[in-house]
Amino acid sequence: MAGPDNPPEQRFGWPLTGFPAVVRGFHRPAFRYGSGHRGVDLAAVAGAPVLAAGTGTVVFAGMVAGRAVISVSHDGGLRTTYEPVTAIVNAGQRVTKGEQIGTVQPGHAGCPVAVCLHWGAFRSRAQAPNPGEAERNYVDPRWLVAGAKVRLLPMDPA
Incomplete structure (x- = not known):
């Protein structure tokens, strides 16, 4: 899984221009179908261009449960997944x-x-450190971006 000790095979970039603000962070679910946030939400403007974070092949561009999604x-x-996005690409297209x-x-x-744009990342079961533990397949996409800014939050005094 991508992280400080296991970098991705390629360098990725942000899916929006510049350095978008993360307005909702990643929260790994405790178990396969548990609650969590399997990606990050980036502040955006309606109609802003969405960019492929890395080179790859579009495997899906369409609707999922009423949401426009690209994978x-x-x-x-x-x-990597992006939503809600009006696609200008098609499944099978190299980007x-x-x-x-x-x-x-x-x-x-x-x-x-x-x-905002929801940006997610998922490592396939075959490539996951623990393939039987699906909840571990989700990756915080911020680890994919070289030079991502780290911000420390104050500790809760309680």
Whole structure:
């Protein structure tokens, strides 16, 4: 799984231009179907270009449970997802890092600001450290980005 001791096979970039603000962080679920946040929400503007975070192949571009989703498969068994996004790519299409794959749509449920992009990352079961533990397959996508800014939060005094 990508992290400080296990970097991804390729360098990834942010799926939005610049350094977007993370308005809702990653929270790994305790078990396979448990609650959690399997990605990060990035502050965005409706209609903003969504960029492929890394080179790969679009494996899905369509609707899932009423949400517009794009999934890109990358070398090494990593898959990134983007939602809600109006796609300008099709399944089977090869994309390169930084290439526009769609535009941000408003209406992401749970977003704490007016508009945000949900960006997720998932390592396939075959590539996961513990393939039988699906909850461990989710990756905080911030680890994929070289030079990501780390911000420490104050400790809770309670």
